[in-house]
Amino acid sequence: xxxxxxxxxxxxxxxxxxxxxxxxxxxxxxxxxxxxxxxxxxxxxxxxxxxxxxxxxxxxxxxxxxxxxxxxxxxxxxxxxxxxxxxxxxxxxxxxxxxxxxxxxxxxxxxxxxxxxxxxxxxxxxxxxxxxxxxxxxxxxxxxxxxxxxxxxxxxxxxxxxxxxxxxxxxxxxxxxxxxxxxxxxxxxxxxxxxxxxxxxxxxxxxxxxxxxxxxxx
Numbered sequence: 001x002x003x004x005x006x007x008x009x010x011x012x013x014x015x016x017x018x019x020x021x022x023x024x025x026x027x028x029x030x031x032x033x034x035x036x037x038x039x040x041x042x043x044x045x046x047x048x049x050x051x052x053x054x055x056x057x058x059x060x061x062x063x064x065x066x067x068x069x070x071x072x073x074x075x076x077x078x079x080x081x082x083x084x085x086x087x088x089x090x091x092x093x094x095x096x097x098x099x100x101x102x103x104x105x106x107x108x109x110x111x112x113x114x115x116x117x118x119x120x121x122x123x124x125x126x127x128x129x130x131x132x133x134x135x136x137x138x139x140x141x142x143x144x145x146x147x148x149x150x151x152x153x154x155x156x157x158x159x160x161x162x163x164x165x166x167x168x169x170x171x172x173x174x175x176x177x178x179x180x181x182x183x184x185x186x187x188x189x190x191x192x193x194x195x196x197x198x199x200x201x202x203x204x205x206x207x208x209x210x211x212x213x214x215x216x217x218x
Contacts, residue, residue: 034075034123035185035217040068042192042213046086049197049204057090057106064209070116078116078132084209085109103145108205110138110196112158123186126166133159138198138205156198156206164188164215188215 046064054060068082086108114134136158141151167189190213197206 034072036072037218038070038072038078038080039216039218040066040070040082040213042066042068042211044192044209044211046084046207046209048207050207057088059088062086062088064211066211066213068112075120076118078118079114080116081111081113083109083111105143107141107143108138109140110136110158110198110206112136112196114158114160116160118164124166128164128166128188129162130164131161133157136196136198136206138196140200140205152200154198154200154205156196158194158196160192160194162190162192162194164190184216184218186215186217188217189213190215 043063043065045061047061064084064086066082066084068080070078070080072078087106089103089105091103112134113136114132116130116132118128118130120128134157136156137153138156139151139153141149143149165188167187192209192211192213194209194211195206197204199205
């Protein structure tokens with residue numbers, strides 16, 4: 001009975017691998033000129049998971065900027081990486097030890113590696129939902145007035161979901177012609193909700209971001 005189950009499991013795995021391979025081959029043959037690369041530029045607000053952030057920084061969020069790129073294994077499957085820059089200034093709070101301090105500048109640079117699944121089925125599809133997740137390495141730095149800076153890195157994970165809006169058909173013909181001349185296939189405007197978790201000394205450095213961005217496919 002166990003052997004039968006193992007054989008069935010291996011058979012299912014082989015069928016799935018064959019299906020993925022067939023889809024990949026069909027995708028390449030049917031759309032050899034489909035986009036293979038993407039570039040993302042995004043910005044928005046980062047909401048830290050630290051409960052007393054607002055008390056010491058005067059707001060419950062801060063600015064986040066990001067830049068990412070990806071490679072499309074299939075039209076619906078993408079692997080990518082991105083880096084974000086987060087900074088805030090406050091008085092009297094040190095996030096790593098939750099102790100009072102002097103004037104503090106807190107800088108956080110999460111670097112994400114992720115897999116993305118996009119619900120796109122044709123090149124003229126106006127609305128494309130997506131979901132993804134992966135691994136994060138967060139680089140942090142505390143610049144404390146009259147004290148030694150503290151910096152380091154820690155690992156964690158990330159997850160994201162969003163919706164992309166194709167804007168190619170919304171721009172005049174000249175703009176589309178200019179897009180073609182520089183080698184772009186599609187341009188999307190998108191909204192994204194993203195979260196990441198990364199702990200240092202049992203202190204959560206992550207949080208949730210709400211971002212607006214531009215996605216260029218080529």
